[in-house]
Amino acid sequence: MSASGTATPVLADVILSPTSLTEFPAYWCEHPELFATISEGTTAEERMESVLRWFIATLKGQYTTRNEKMGSEKKPLNPVLGELFYGTWPDENGRGETILVSEQVSHHPPITGYYIANEKAGVVLQGHSGQKTAFSGTAINVKQSGHALLRVKPKDGSPEEQFLITLPKLRIEGLVWGAPYIELTETSAIQSSTDYSAVIEYKGKGYFSGKAHSYKAVLSKGSKHINTYEGQWTGISNIGSSKGPVFYDADEPKEEVTVKPVDEQGEWESRKLWYKVANGIRSGDYETAGKEKSRIENEQRQRRKDEQAANTEWPSWHFNHIDSDADFQKLVALMHDKTQPQTEDAYVYKG
Template sequence: MSGNSSGADVPQEQKAGWASFLKSLAHMTGDLSSMTAPPFILSPVSLTEFPAYWCEHPGLFAAISEGSTPQERMERVLRWFICTLKGQYTTRNEKMGSEKKPLNPVLGEVFYGVWPDQGGRGETRLIVEQVSHHPPITAYYIENEKAGVALQGHSGQKTSFTGTSINVKQSGHALLTVKPKSGGQETYLITLPKLRIEGIVWGSPYVELTDSSAIQSSTGYTAAIDYKGKGYFTGKSHSFKATLSHGSKTLQNYEGTWTGISTVGKGPTVFLDSSSPKEEVTVQPVEQQGEWESRRFWQKVAQGIRTGNYDEAAKEKTRIENDQRQRRRDEVAEGTSWQLVHFTHVDSDPEYQKLSNMLHDKLTPAHEDAYIFKG
């Protein structure tokens, strides 16, 4: 996916609104998350659905615990993590033609899904809850109980406009718990990469990952991942280079593209082929969902976006936003606060602290608070 210089992706009737939006971007300082984007660039999908991208390769997720040594399990964690990036950042809106701005979740919005058992490895389930609106934070829990793997985390975004790009700093982190087949338990801290959204000027946005992220294992293994676009490492977009180490000893390098083929070192051995088919999460039919479940909650807005009825989508979206503002005002007046259903906020997570202390400072998230799954 890439931008084009013709601006052809901007619908004719939306060009005036798009020009106004770009002008607003150019003069905006600070976080852009609260800005209202023109309807044609909106995705029909809420941000609460995005944690599903962590497990669109449920077989690789389940196979982590089958590694016979701590190093092999770390390599499996790295392979699984890299395979999640293509779905998360470049194929989210293939049906819509280019990257779109997801719908901002409302406080209390939830999303549930499963990946059915395949190959006897067990079913994988997903639970997501929007735990904060200002700032927007999404918490998630993914577990395959039979395989002995569970992922818990939260994420938010801080966005800013620079030149012709939108820069996105992802806040939060994820903790992966693994129960090896040989016994015991391991944990892995996963930090999140930064994003740069290009193609904004032409109305055809696409995502590139930048800077670094890391995976730290309780067994002492560390994977540091550097992301670069065109002209770095392979000279291709979406390039990465990962270094696996234990203490001060470098054990192995992996490089390639996180949207395609990566290899062990510079050799011919394939580490991962990210073009392998992904498995969409299975969700209950909309009519069977609760009123706070994402697809039912945003049904009319999504329908308007998909059919090009942007006026109807905008009208329904405004109604939802006004209703949420009134709910917050009522809570203030009554001296109450929204009660989370699936997660509990903690100021400090001991497991996070332990693993982050093993990481280099620049690869560690700035905040150590977390949202713990209640079970």
């Protein structure tokens, strides 16, 4: 409640995060060295395993960071159409700089397009994601729409390889106790143009390792089984079995994305757009946060009304929408009975 006794127009900090969903693609590259070194694999199988390791390395940041920083899962700020986020990871070990361009390309339904590239390393990721939520008993189920396409130019001179990455489903638990947290559920998959694939199954406590945030990945080429990887995506996972060699340790240091200071950002850039809202949430000034959040949302609604009246559409800054992607279709055809994205449309980076 505000000082006047009226309800503050923003949910308290137990629910809201000071971070917009437009920033979330940065979690794909909190381990930029793992991203850059994919192209250094000397065989298609080695590169496939590197893609799987890098993907597992992205999960802890994406799905548990807010628990660690703020005590429980928070609801991200809903981006406005045209919202932008730019970031970089500096060159390390001579492998080149990695850049990120993220844009809210649709508001209804909410979709974020992203492009991450290390041109020197020959590794480029682009994709889009959205969320659909539904209540189920005492939890919230979140279905992530979209997919990512990774392109790799191997350092050994082999032809370019492509990897289609599908997105896991989420289940937000702990609502009854006021301490929400995320578990990944069901399966996701990575399919390469060389016919290597990885199907990743996610389970919570009591399955595989008997611990929360568990997964088991099966690497195959066509119908031939190659290897398995299992453990916790928030902890240690091993090759072959829980007693096998370490595949990945999620406690390895991560690198936060580098962003220009807020006063040097444009008005559509995420941290400048939401600056007063984020400050209000962090400082406990929910009245100011609520007023600023309502102002931004009202301006968004008015823009859409103006566009409808003028029979125009918002022009995307960095991405073009396409209904059908030939590379996507080729990779889906190789997936056989694996988890497949439901749609083949895409948002292609135009610079």
